[in-house]
Amino acid sequence: MLRIVAERLLGFLVALLATAVAAFVLLDIVPGDPALNMLGTEAREDTLAAARALLGLDRPAHERLLIWLAGLPFGEFGVSFRYRVPIADLVAEAAAVTVPLAMLAMALAVCTALPLALVSVLRPRGAVDWAVGLLSQLSLAVPNFWLGLLLILLFSISLGWLPAGGFPGWSGGIWPALSALLLPAVALAAPQAGILARVARAALLETLAEPYIRTARAKGLSRAAVLFRHALRNALPPVVTVAGVQFSVMLAGSIIVENLFVLPGLGRLTFQAIQQNDLILVRNTVLLLAAAVMLVNMLVDIAYAAIDPRLRAR
């Protein structure tokens, strides 16, 4: 077990360094001058030079790369070109929106997908199974921005129960913040729940066909007891893999939902940084999101080992 963790950790660090260098090089050759962006159409050579010095762009590229890499382990990511504040603060503020949002959506997805999968395999090809299948197809087919718009129309505009978007911040209390995240979490969770339900159903059906299930039934356990005690745990590895991928997708890929609901999360921060040529911020959020995806994958690998004793022994 320890060796698996060590191997995965080393791979993680190497991949992270490679991503950091690639992100720096690629974003450094993007056309456009951040100082010019700050000063606009009336910029002059003297104000541009002053702005470049202010932004630290008067140093050569390799020096800036080394300074950045050296600061990373200490959480020193540099100062945003656009906002003129430390990037660590910006990212922390945005993560305080995106991480709870992704967790809420993931919890919603798991809590609807697993029960649905369980009731549908009780009677495969029965009426419930058919209905669950239809529901998950539907949730996959509906794009989440459209679902989001419908939710806004119903809950914000017609009923007036929840805000149509925006985020009041956690300092204003738990409930206002949570209520701002509820609709986007539903919009984000729906397609993932559909996928997850299908994966869980298939895994459960496969497990239920195993000989040891027949043995368990033969020794007198009820169908439900077999399902919960024996089948569920053995069907978990593919479900955990998919859920892990989904969680990283939600962390990195909620840009559309964040834009629709005007949530100041990581996706929107990155999107705006790209639009505004805040390359130093883009570079750091790219690295952070890549790190998050790699971290989740690493944890999934380790969780595999925890679920499946055969992997531990190897």
Next chain:
Amino acid sequence: MQIARRTMLLLGAAALAAPRALAQPRDSLVVGNPVEPPHLDPTTHVAGSIREVVYANLYQGLTLIDEQGQPYPCLAERWDVSPDNLAYTFHLRRGVTFHDGRPFTSADVVFTLDRARGPQSTNANKRLFETIASVEATGPHTVRVTLSRPVGSFLYDMGSADAAIVSEATAATNTTNPIGTGPFRFVRWVRGDRVELDRYPQYWGEAPRIARVTFRFISDAQAQAAALRSGDVHVFPTFGAPELFEELRRDPNFEVLLGLTEGEVILAMNHRRRPLNDVRVRRAVTHALDRQAINEGAVGGYGRLIGTHYPPHYPDALDLTGMYPHDVNRARALLREAGVGSGFQARLILPPFPYARRAGEIVQAMLAEVGIRATIQVYQGPQWLSEVFRPPYDYDFTIIAHTEPFDFPNYARPDWYIGWENQAYRDLIERWFRAVDPAERSALAQQAQRMLAEECVAGFLFQLPKTGVQRRGLTGMWRNSPVQANDVTRAAWS
């Protein structure tokens, strides 16, 4: 395409949702802006998004610009001008304090102007200050500014957000904790979402009726519509989805405010390149353009057609749209005359703004009709700035709104991206710069308008509209935007 599809979906879905009657607030106001400001110091950044929050609300200048585009006394109560128009003595208002409690004195004016024109300046409009030869405090409440030459627009320039008066004590931190002298003071900024301002109790002037104004930042047009309908936002001074106007106009909850900005949308042509350096080719291009169709396609027909580079709502504006009207045959004949009868290839570079991209597609089709085969490339803002607007000036055509007030003199600049070489125009602009008498300035500006139109220096398309939507019952918001600002100091609920 994405936007259009989503709009259709929203319209369909909107039919299902019954609108709710919205309760009217009393002394709070939520303003929706499309872009979040990078920071809150307009004296070190060009972004209009900063000015749309802080101008006149939080910061003030010696003068400010009103809704008609006229400067009026603000922190300077009055001024004396020397007979040679070189020395301005400003008499400052007494009893003014900054939001941190510090009194406002002549030292703040000296600091602000010296900082803006100094060697470390990152002021986006430093040229406004470059004619200042000296600034001296002649008393605690008087300042004398001496110019190196007469500047006709000096009092106007001092009213721009670039010249907002700041205190030396807070200049470095105004980006995140802005301290000004205006009727509203900064409360907090929830980054990515909102900036909140409160009425400043010690304000020197008339107290605003609104106690708290919140600026929310929502770029997505559908999210803007949702925020209006749910009552989360009371007004979008520039609403992103003109296709929803008709629907909102019918809704008793809302009022649509149509006005104009200072933005002349032009089809810029690169005079540094052949064949666009030939006036006959530029006239052919102008003849090829159906301005009304472009206006309708790009901004729903809410813009106003222009025939030269001058805001059409100014009293001294000339209507020159008839000088080279839409005439495809005439365009073809002119191209033949110029020796490019079989047309030519060109690159049409578009910035990412919706008006430019929509207009670009239409212009491309109109150019094709007379044989000019333009290929469209869309650049992000920064790339457009560094490759089109500055050397290497790598473009044939581009479409852009020039939003600075009084920016027609730019065509005289030899280093400008248009690259027009015309000594007569340069002399004319030099006279306009120095002219102080309003009648003389108007006459010179009209001469400039005619010259730009006759030479077809660019394809002048339309004046960018200001398309606002607000809750019924709100008064005092600007219909036009002579400067980039959302002045809410006179806003009130009826």
